[in-house]
Amino acid sequence: MGNLLYLIAIILVIIWIFGAFVTPFGGGLIHILLVIAIIAVLLRVIRGA
Secondary structure, eight states: HHHHHHHHHHHHHHHHHHHHHTOOOOOHHHHHHHHHHHHHHHHHHHHHH
């Protein structure tokens, strides 16, 4: 489950970069998902799991 979390976060970052430099699509949604993914990863790292 932890690896899936990191995979999702990486995919969201790639989509965010692609959307920022190539075409603007779903800007608000991708930013919300990216923030949630980063918070989830940070909480997992802080807990040491």
